[in-house]
Amino acid sequence: MALLITNECINCDMCLPECPNTAISEGKKVYEIDPERCTECVxxxxxxxxxxxxxxxxxxxxxxxxxxxxxxxQKFKALNIV
Incomplete structure (x- = not known):
């Protein structure tokens, strides 16, 4: 399943560069994870x-x-077609 960032997020910016699928972005209040791009790093x-x-x-x-x-x-393969 995709992951989500809760409202407890302190916007520390640690997660953003770690995502190999670029699924994490800045939201209005906290960072957000795009469920269409999140593969839980699979x-x-x-x-x-x-x-x-x-x-x-x-x-x-x-x-x-x-x-x-x-x-x-399957999502990983679709996102990373060479």
């Missing part, structure tokens, strides 16, 4: 890098965008 890393660098743990699974590993890999 295809790149073992675990989501944005979650690993977040100092306040405000990134969590998005219940509105449930996807399994196969779907995330």
């Amino acid at each position: 295809g790149f890393y073992e675990a989501p890098t944005c979650m690993a660098v977040c100092p306040i743990n405000c990134i969590e699974p998005d219940p509105a965008h449930i996807e399994d590993q196969t779907e995330l890999m």
Whole structure:
């Protein structure tokens, strides 16, 4: 499933450069994750890098965008066609 950044975000800018799919952007109040681009780093890393660098743990699974590993890999392939 895609991830989301909660309202607890302090806009520290740690997650933005970590996303290999450029799914993270500045929102009106907090950073936001585009569910169409988020693969939870499937295809790149073992675990989501944005979650690993977040100092306040405000990134969590998005219940509105449930996807399994196969779907995330398909999304990764579609986003990274060479």
